[in-house]
Amino acid sequence: MWRTEVSNQTPGTPRSTREWQAADSAHFLHPFTDHQALAAKGARVITRGEGIYVWDSEGHRILDAMSGLWCVNVGYGQPALEDAALRQMRTLPFYNAFFQTTTPPAVMLAERLAGIAPGFKHVFFSSSGSEANDTNIRLVRRYWDLMGQPQRQVIISRRNAYHGSTLAAASLGGMPAMHAQGGLPIPGIVHIEQPHDWAHREGAARGLTRDDFGRLAASWLEDKILELGSETVAAFIAEPVQGAGGVIVPADTYWPEVQRICERHGVLLISDEVICGFGRTGQWWGSQTFGSRPDLMTFAKGITSGYVPLGGVMVGERVAQVLIERGGEFEHGYTYSGHPVACAVALANLDLIEQLGLVQRVREDTGPWLARQLATLQDHPIVGGVQSCGLMAAVQLSREPRTGAAFDPAHAIGMVCRRHCFDHGLVMRAVGDRMIVAPPLVITREQIDEMMGLVRQALDRTWEEAR
Ligand code: PLP
Numbered sequence: 346m347w348r349t350e351v352s353n354q355t356p357g358t359p360r361s362t363r364e365w366q367a368a369d370s371a372h373f374l375h376p377f378t379d380h381q382a383l384a385a386k387g388a389r390v391i392t393r394g395e396g397i398y399v400w401d402s403e404g405h406r407i408l409d410a411m412s413g414l415w416c417v418n419v420g421y422g423q424p425a426l427e428d429a430a431l432r433q434m435r436t437l438p439f440y441n442a443f444f445q446t447t448t449p450p451a452v453m454l455a456e457r458l459a460g461i462a463p464g465f466k467h468v469f470f471s472s473s474g475s476e477a478n479d480t481n482i483r484l485v486r487r488y489w490d491l492m493g494q495p496q497r498q499v500i501i502s503r504r505n506a507y508h509g510s511t512l513a514a515a516s517l518g519g520m521p522a523m524h525a526q527g528g529l530p531i532p533g534i535v536h537i538e539q540p541h542d543w544a545h546r547e548g549a550a551r552g553l554t555r556d557d558f559g560r561l562a563a564s565w566l567e568d569k570i571l572e573l574g575s576e577t578v579a580a581f582i583a584e585p586v587q588g589a590g591g592v593i594v595p596a597d598t599y600w601p602e603v604q605r606i607c608e609r610h611g612v613l614l615i616s617d618e619v620i621c622g623f624g625r626t627g628q629w630w631g632s633q634t635f636g637s638r639p640d641l642m643t644f645a646k647g648i649t650s651g652y653v654p655l656g657g658v659m660v661g662e663r664v665a666q667v668l669i670e671r672g673g674e675f676e677h678g679y680t681y682s683g684h685p686v687a688c689a690v691a692l693a694n695l696d697l698i699e700q701l702g703l704v705q706r707v708r709e710d711t712g713p714w715l716a717r718q719l720a721t722l723q724d725h726p727i728v729g730g731v732q733s734c735g736l737m738a739a740v741q742l743s744r745e746p747r748t749g750a751a752f753d754p755a756h757a758i759g760m761v762c763r764r765h766c767f768d769h770g771l772v773m774r775a776v777g778d779r780m781i782v783a784p785p786l787v788i789t790r791e792q793i794d795e796m797m798g799l800v801r802q803a804l805d806r807t808w809e810e811a812r
Pocket of ligand 1 (some may be wrong): 390440471474475478507508509510584588589618619620645646656787
């Protein structure tokens, strides 16, 4: 067994994998984790990263097809980001943005974001996507108060959505397992069905085209608005492409129709761009890819490529002007709103995305290349379908691809496949029976081929095990 070196990357004394695992299970409560299961197996200890790869404490190289957690868009080990953090830490590691103060990195980042988000001139910073979505709730309710319509309180979201893990963000999300713990959702948040492709298959059975289905799924929003009374509805929140819900790529007709419905009823539109933002879909924002014009956009993750925590909300002029001109003090904020180190890293990250032309590369080169390679999986005996948008993709596992029949949930086939991925040096995520990839945007065509080779091997092993 390897002993992990003490290096710049690894604080503390050298330890074996077992020692790391024992200390981990003795002290570290992990997010979204069954700790008994973890203790039985021992955590995989990731010790360093370079490009699209990470290494574990046993020295295995792993192709990180999930960009950490949908965030390491420029890949690991980018000196420009490291230097930006160090420079800013030495100059001014922290100052707040309360009490009529500001810092140059926060100002520059706000200005920069306004430059890459058409129609947006203002930003409110947080440290995470969850906090940003909490901010959205505060913002839209404040907006309607100031507009003299305080009864507009309800926010509509979608089932199977993920918008974060604070009480409010988990309520916005539509994950039954999260709602089952802690009495969620909080009042004032309701959910409609997602534009899911499995449902589309049912739609196809009823003779609907994919575009028909997109319009039908959008009409569920209008049905809900009418049921609640539009005078009570503050906003609709959704991801352009549902990410953690399983990379659910909507029909092209879905978003334009959602846009029309929101406009018709005066409902604010919030686009949660935590995963889709910063190039993932081949545009700076997922809403650009799908042609919607949101009033608010949530961001996090890719803004710093995950190197340091940062999130926020792009606030469109409809809301910003009311808040600024009529709002007085907005009683909301975080210690780390506009953290100077995080903002300096974000600026370096945006510079790098531009220098490398990553947004265009995803749109014109690597995104289409991934789609082509995915299509070659269609004939695999365990693949019921594939979907992708830019550099996010899902492979639907199916017991019988011809009919689309699902596996018995007791098989936990996604977890079986995920295990085979790890065994082949690949990180893929399992969302039920959907296997997800969202690799760093710096991935090359050759590396996509390498990734797809590993995906195929993992699928082969999964099929052999499931037969
Ligand atoms: N919104 C979306 C779409 C997400 O995918 C996530 C996290 O995965 C969040 C919000 C929450 O972000 P964070 O984990 O930074 O709080």
